[in-house]
Amino acid sequence: MGQVTGKKVFSIMALCVMVSLLLLPVVVSIPSLAIGADAPDAAKKDEAKVEKGRDVYYKTEGIVVGAPAPKTTDGPKDYPRYNFESRVLLWFANQQHLYYGSFVLAVPIFCMVIEFMGVVSKDKALSKRYDQLAYDFIKISLTAYSLTAILGGILIFTFLTLYPAFFGYLSSIFRPVMHIYALMFVAESGTLYIYYYGWDKMKEGFLKWIHLSMSVVLNVIGTLLMFLANSWIGFMMSPAGVDEQGRFLGNIWHVIHTALWNPLNVHRILGNMAFGGGVVAAYAAYKFLASKTEEDRAHYDWMGYIAMALGVAFLIPLPFAGYWLMREVYAYRQQMGITLMGGLLAWLFIIQATMIGILFLSTNYYLWQAMGRMRGAEKYQRYIKYLVFLLVCGFLVFITPHTIVMSPAELKAMGGQQHPVLGNYGVMSAKNGGINVIITTTVLSFVWYMRGNKVSTVSWAKFGNIFMGCFFFFAYVNIIWLAIYGYYIPANVRVGLSVPQVATTLSCLFFMFALNSVMMKGAKQMGPIEWGKISVRSQYALIMLATAFTWMMGLMGYIRSSVRLFWHVNEIMRDNSPWAYTHTVGFAANMISFNVLFFWISILFVFWLGSLTAKKAPVGEKAGVPGGAPQPAGSH
């Protein structure tokens, strides 16, 4: 009894320490705020010496408290170099840090969700399985965490060594919050280690809730860290809080809260989650393929499914967040938007569209394969060809370019730069239709998967099924209708059609998932899900999914960074290094591929390291027997 009380006290103390760590940066920042508050008074006294500037974005006046952005020149002083392109070195260091950073921020969020599902689950066996799964996830993340910190160090050294003038300017602007970032990092590390090593000690009852609360604190810290890091890239793309010479005007919130900060935050959270889900799913697939026993195969099949489902749950809203980001880019600087989607970088968006299509095709393929482990799901097999048709049509429209690079002879033969038929699919109206058809089809695949081995027993099942069929049918009709309608109305009206198109897709997602869950409550089971009895091909689809995520992340990072063209900080600090030009598409693609390859080789090493410590499982036994395994989430 005394020991339990002692554990409780210890756990509460640990939680308090974490909350204190979380609040520490706020407390530390109070004196600097106080200094800021005194500043106007001091300024009044010495008004003659005060210089005021106008914020380039907020258009407010402020007292100049920083130095102007340095005017760099091409030479070893501002751009020291090795006999290699400095930007490529920085690109590599940045990308690797981002991959690992995204992974270690996403996985604890999964852990939190899965641990919570375990805690609230009434089925003891299922609860243990969820707990084991969450533990497996955090174990992978922990090894990657050290590597993330090392890569962060390498990145800072790369900046200091190769771009000292730029890095000096950026850190001078963000000086008021730099120490907060560092302290948040310390808080993140401390919380993660207590969370991981406290797992076994806090596995039941009240202590489990304390443990779960720790995961919430951990994720709040992680998310704030990411928001702070996002403010740097937001500032580089759409600076605020400085005057036209780049002088800091004393309001750090303006510097952080730039035009693109919020869309970047939302896009990155969703992207990180989708990426994290993909990497864990690939890990599970790799372990599945390497498994020697049925039990292991069942466990890793289940793990792969959960990771994939979580990843795809965040992949579905990702294109909409991306659309919002692009809208904000256009609103901030129209020219920047045109460079991205209609100019220099437009071809990279065609590659991006291809990658998005591959992601959704892989997801759908996995789900159709996964139906093979359920008795009763055969009834859907004959309809899959229609889904393939819809997906392929949506995909082909989505990847069709507006214009094609051609020789003069080809141009003449085609009668212009735009193909008379296919050129029509190269506009936004068609592409919005294409991607919404793809996402709606993915939602439909998920609905089929969730009801694969079940037959609804509710009295209105027949009406429910017909209504669901009609809803999907009319959703497709509405999406395609809006895409066609867009060709007949002016651009300023057409641009608004994307909103009802997205709403149509989201209606299918939310309403049909809800309707399906209600219909499947107490449904008759045709047979259990036979975990582990899935085709090997499905696991390669998971690996494909993860690789496509990784490649697309590298591509989008490059596009976002390249849109600044020859600016370190857009319109404030010019990049005068010899590498201030946009690479060819081929070079960029090779570089991204190299980064992807390096990441996967290094993460395989991380997985291997993780497997060395896999000798002890702290919670219960490993996976259950295939066939007897409980179903993982919601109706599934």
Place this chain on the structure above:
Amino acid sequence: MGQTIVYILISTVICVAYFTLVDHYLMDMQGLDYWYLFRK
């Protein structure tokens, strides 16, 4: 069979009405006219 047709009809009416409302109001919220082409 008759019941199935009734269910299809009811579902069709609900879905068409719902998606028309979605199209109309979401365009209206942006200050745009969904019926632009038909009013011209």
